[in-house]
Each structure stands twice: as C-alpha cells, then as structure tokens.
Amino acid sequence: MIEVNELTKRYGGTTAVKDLTFTVRPGLVTGFLGPNGSGKSTTLRMVLGLHAPTTGTVTVDGRPFRSRPRGLRHVGALLDASHVHGGRSATAHLAALARSNRIPRGRVDQVLDQVGLAGAARRRIGGYSLGMRQRLGIAGALLGDPPVLLFDEPLNGLDPEGVKWVRELFRSLAAEGRTVFVSSHLMSEMEHTADELVVIGRGELIAAESITDFAGRGSGAGVCVRTPHGDRLAALLTVEGATVRADGDLLTATGVSAQRVGELALDHRILLHEVTTRNPSLEDAFMELTADSVEYAAGETR
Incomplete structure (x- = not known):
C-alpha cells in the first residue's frame, strides 16, 4: 500500500505538488493521470525517496521507502527506460541490480524470460529499440518480486502485442495482491487496465476514485433518443x-435513465424510433475535469 498524506514539494518559488493526499491499495491497478506538468513524476520520485518532500509524508507499507536497505525487494519501479548503460547487456544490468539487493542470480533469467527478452539477453542495451528498453525496465521492476510496483509511462514504444501483454501483466500482478500504480497518458489503456484512478492537475488532487465513478462525472454520458416529437x-x-x-x-439527455425516458414517452403517447445509452468516456471526463489545469494548451485549429 502507498499512503500519501498532505504531500507538498516546492522548488524555489514554484510549487510542483500541493497538499496531495491519497492511498493506492493492494489488489488493484491504480492509474495515475494528469496533464503535462501536473506533478505526476515529482510525486512518483517522492514515493521512491528520490526527492524529499517540502512538507507532508509518503509511506510504502507503513514505512518511508528510503528506510529499506534492499529496496527492490519491497518496491519495483520503472521511471525512465532510457536511464540504462548502453554498453551493458540486459543480463549484466540486471545481475548488478540483483547483487546490490541480495537477489538470487537465477531471478535474472526468470524475469528476462517473463518480459520476452531471453533471446536478446546478451546483446548490448544500446542496440535495443524503445520497446525493448521498456521491457527491460519492467524486468528490473519485477526482479525483487516486490509487493509494490510503480510504472511511469510503461507503454511508450510498445507495439500492440506489447501493449496487450503489459495490460495483462498489470492485472495479473494486482490479482496476486500486489499494489500496482501506473502513470500513463493513454486513456484507452487506462480504461481497459485500471480499477481506480488518482487524477491531479497543477500539483493538486482532482479525484481519487474508481474509474467508473470518474468517467461518470463527465458530460459525455447520456441517453440518445430519436423521435418525431422532440419538443414535447x-x-x-x-x-x-x-x-x-x-x-x-x-x-x-443527461441526468435521466433510458428506462425513465421510455416511461415518460409511454405515459404521454410519444412515438420513439430509437433509444440508446451513451456510455461515459474516460477521455471525455479527463479532458473536462482537467481543463483548468492544462499548463500548455494548444492553439485553436482554424
């Protein structure tokens, strides 16, 4: 479990994160959403002890992550797949991580096979594609078999097969009772993968709730009715x-169920040609609810 309590981070006169409070629970995939510049990466780095909060606290399973001497056994993280020595092989890179965290050497081969890199394990990482580097980063996060996992934009560079594999991996990890916290800009993938969402904008909390509840807050949901008696x-x-x-x-119509629309039409003898329910869209809700938090808005297309 990750517990964030009134977390604030300032850099000089700039407040990157302000009074954030939320909990990421085990057994679920929790998506972490926000516009560019919203403070997501800063928050993740504070969870891992890479940045110190100005005020507030963040704990992983009841303790600050920095207090754990063998960190990979407790938290696995992928923050930037490019931060790897290009002259090393995948095997050498993971073996070094394993030694520093007292993880059995055999675990290296296991995770490389799990992420589909067994055949490229001894190649130099500098020759890897972005998708292969992402897989290597995920292997590093899994290396210590940790109960808590954090991923920052893990789908970048992956082909459709890779995206599907990652989606299934995250859900299987959560089903094992692990805490899985995923930052991503891909709304369609969050819609298929996440159970809960934490949404921030300009460093402040916008929502911490189930994905269904969040999507339902957008105005995209509604009932579409085709009738020759529209005015009535x-x-x-x-x-x-x-x-x-x-x-x-x-x-x-929004704010009314399809059932109630049908009842009203029947009671007042109004002919209906079509009644459909439009499901709420995560992307529509996100765009609406974070509209005031976008730091770099594109110009209007003419």
Missing part, C-alpha cells in the same frame, strides 16, 4: 431535471 419529450425531460440537447429529431 424535451419539455417532459426538462421537468424531470434532465439536461437536453436537440439536433433535429435526435435528443441527447
């Missing part, structure tokens, strides 16, 4: 407290 049905739905948008014979 829209008036009834508005009285019910729904928000209704009309586009020809198509109404989109």
